[in-house]
Every structure is written in C-alpha cells, then in structure tokens.
Amino acid sequence: MATEDTTGDRLGQTTALRIQQLKGQLFEVALVAATLVGIVSLLALFAQISNDAFQPGTASPSWFLVYFGTLVAPTAAFTLYARRRPAVRETNAVTFAAVFGGLLLSFVTYAVVDALSPYDVFLYAYFASLPPVLVVAYDRTKDDWAYTGPLVPVSILVGIGLAALVDGPISGPLGIAAEWIMYFGLVTVPVALLVAWLTASRRDRRAGAVAGGAVAAGGFAVAVASIVTGANASLFVVLFSAFVVPTGYVVARSVRTNPEGRVGVAGPFVPIGGTLLGAAVVSRFGIENPDTFLTPTLLLESWDGLTASNAGVYPQIVGSIIIVGFMAVLAFPVGIGAAIYLEEYAPDTGLRGRLATLLEVNISNLAGVPSVVYGLLGLALFRRTLGFGTGVVVSAAGTLGLLILPIVIVSTQEALRSVPDDLRQGSYGMGASRWQTLREVVLPEAIPGTLTGTILALARAIGETAPLVIIAVATTKYSPPSGLFSSATALPLQIFAASANAKPEFRHGVVPAAAVVLLILMLLMNATAIVIRNKYARET
DSSP states (O other): OHHHHHHHHHHHHHHHHHHHHHHHHHHHHHHHHHHHHHHHHHHHHHHHHHHHHHOGGGSOHHHHHHHIIIIIHHHHHHHHHHHTOHHHHHHHHHHHHHHHHHHHHHHHHHHHHHHHOHHHHHHHHHHHHHHHHHHHHHHHHHTOOTTHHHHHHHHHHHHHHHHHHHHHHHHHHHTTSOHHHHHIIIIIHHHHHHHHHHHHHHSOHHHHHHHHHHHHHHHHHHHHHHHHHTOOHHHHHHHIIIIIHHHHHHHHHHHHHOGGGGGGGGTTHHHHHHHHHHHHHHHHHTOOOOOOSOSHHHHHSOOOSSOGGGOOOHHHHHHHHHHHHHHHHHHHHHHHHHHHIIIIISOSSHHHHHHHHHHHHHHHHHTTSOHHHHHHHHIIIIIIISOOOTTBHHHHHHHHHHHHHHHHHHHHHHHHHTSOHHHHHHHHHTTOOHHHHIIIIIHHHHHHHHHHHHHHHHHHHHTOOHHHHHTTOOSOOSSOOOSTTSBOOOHHHHHHHHTTOSSHHIIIIIHHHHHHHHHHHHHHHHHHHHHHHHHHHHHO
C-alpha cells in the first residue's frame, strides 16, 4: 500500500513538473510572439513612412541596379568579411564611429554656433571653461582633490556670470575679429590641446607639443586656403578640427596598434564611396532618380507652405537640437544630483528619512504624468511666474526638462542601487571619504545605467509636441533661434502643422520626409549615448 502511495506521489509530482514546464514554454512562446508582432508592426510603419518619403516606385530599374552594384553589394561584402575577422570588425567599428561621429559633430557644432552667434558662444564658452581649469590646476599643485568636484560646477557658474557682466564692453572689440577666428578658438584650439595631451600621455611632452601645434597650424592653413578660394572658412575650420583630425588620429592609431585589422579602416569609406560613385553614374547617364522629398532643400532651407518641393526644415532641426541640448544641461545635473542625494546621503529614519521617502514616491508617480500636464506647469512657471517671452528656448527647454526629470532621477537611482555595497565598504576600509567613494567607485559603476535613462529621456523629449503647444512655441519659423531668450520652433511641431495642409503632397510627402529626419536625429543622439555607455560598461 505504501509503495502504491509513493508511486502515486511520484506520478503526481512528475505531472505537476511537466505542467509547470509547459506553462514556462507557453509563456516563452507568448513573449517571443509579442516581440515579433511589435517588431513587425514597427517595421511595417517605418516601411510605409520611408516609402512615402523616398518614393522608390518613381525611380527607373537602372537606378536600383546602379546603386546595388556601387553601394549595396560592396557594403554587404565588406560587412561579411569584417564579421568573420574580429580584428577587422573592431577597427571597422571604431573607424565608423570616428567618421560619422565627426561629421555629425561638425555639422551640429557649426549650425548651433552659427545660429546663436559665434561671438557670444566664444565669449561664454571661454569664461565658463577658464575657472574650472584654474581650480583643477590649483588642486594639482596642492595634490588635494577633496573640493574639486563641488568647486568645478560652482566655478562654471561664476564664469558664466562674469561673461554676462563683461558681455557689453567686450562684445564690441570682439566683433571686429573675423568669424572664422571664433570657430578656430571654439573648436580648433580645444582639439589641438586634446591631441597634445593624448600624444604626451603616450609618448612625451615634446611630441605632444608638436602634435598640438600641427593641428593648430593645419586649422589656420585651412582657414587661409578657404579665404583665398572664396569658400566658407568657418565651416571648413570646423570640418578640419572636428572631423579630419579625429578621423586621422583614430585611423593612424588603429593601423599602428592593430595591424591585423587595419583593413577595417576602409569600412566607412565603402558606403561613402559607393554613394558618390552611384550618384556620378546616375548623373552621367541621365538615369531617372526617385521623386523623393528627402532632399538637400528639406534639410538646408526654410519652410515654404505653398510649394512642397521648396519646403525646408533647417530652422526646425536647429531649434530641436538647441532646445534638447539646453534641456539636457538643465535636467541631467539636477536629476543626477537628486538621485545621488536620495540614494547616498538621505537618511532612512527620522523626519528627513520620511521626507526622502515621500519625495521618492512622488518622483516615481511623476514619471507617468501625461506630457500635457507638464505643458501647463511650464506655462504657469515660465510664462506667468517668471515672465519669459512666448515660446522662447528657455521656456521650451525648461518644460521638457521638467518632463524628463523623473525619468533621469529614477533611472539614476536604479543604477546607483545596482552598485554592490561591497565596493563601497572596501573603499571606506581603505580610508576613502564618502565623496571620494562616490566619485571614484560608485559613479563609474553606475554610469552605464545612468546613460540608459538618458537615452530614454532624450527619446521621449525630442518627439514631444503637446507641452510645446501649451507654452505657445511657434509651429513655423523661418530662421533658427538666435539665443536662449529668442523664439524657437521644433521639428515635431512643424510635422504636426504640415499634417493639416490641404495639399496631399505635404501630407504624403513632406510630412513623412520630415518624420524620417526626426527619426534619424533621435537615433543619432541615442547612438551617441549608447556608444558612451558601452565604453564605460567595458571599462568597468
């Protein structure tokens, strides 16, 4: 009898175990199916938008054959070759980041500085950078870094305040200088100093001085050659400093340190060369191109609400970059600082502990508040209370900053919690203070998780429309913002306005093309944060 009971128990346990396994397998299948449905839906949406933006059906079959032979096939072959060789793949990835990152940085820097006035940016940038340099230099002489962290942001604010005080007296004499000199000081000089420091750290100070001097001399030569030929000296100085120099440095270092993968430096130039060769063949033989709306006119011109082929979103692109950039400057230090206080300094008990718990609960709830509510908050704070103008950059950036602040705080808190306490205790055991432990141990470990929150916050902010409508940001402007207190517009608002245009070519051509530009802009910003996050993740 006992044997029968034991056998029955074993059969029951086996049946229950199989049921549990079946449930797990069914749950896994459901997750995979849900993921596939989501991916397929997004791909279908992107395919429809891209089809309306690029109009591939209007191109001749020869156009597809040309670009398949010059772009698709060579790029696919090189990618397959690199994937099978780890050394080549590594060099290829680094060179890709340098080339396209340098191009992106060059054009964004030039567009933003040109919109805000190179003279004002030069003045504020140098006054903001000089005090922290002096603080770090003083601490190096004393070999005491205890107060460096708190003093650096304070010194930056002091420098900005000094720049505001001397703006009037200095702006006049500064305006006499040529515009390219401002770009030379803003971009070429920092790049030359960076190259000098990197070279000196790997070789010696003399080699560093020679390398930095060569970069500065090259920037000056590019400016002189541009002036002689009648080209835009400012643009070419930026391209040389932020694209040519970093790309050359990365390529030379990759070839020297990774001889087995030196072929990988050709990776980014294969699609670039294929695109240029295909365009030359198409132009030479008069092959019919697609009747696309994603043209240089869309990217470089102002808006035209009457003719779709003349519609441009350049002011909207620059406005979005400036608004999101200033939003990051406002929100990220505050959000990361609040998270650090709540996780590392706030007590767990007593009145202050209960207050910290109440703040954490409310911050978590604020992360799910609709964006329209933040628009009303921005309207009340920046327009009614502070009296800022209608739709200015500060109001738009501040409103979006309030929108993403809970996301930044919550994600940074989770990243700080993920750092093992053993690392903290080990640092304390070696005699480090709380600030030294936070700076040298906790924050480096938490950076990947913090940047993940940054990616989510940027992705949400750059596509927001409702808060900007509430605070009366203009839907259409014909010039980029000229300052933080000037009127601005953003790309999502222009897409929203153009979607109501009576002409179908706007609704089914310009709107999808502008949406593709917005998507690319968001992906580029996210890709930058992902590259930085992965770099820190590998180092830690």
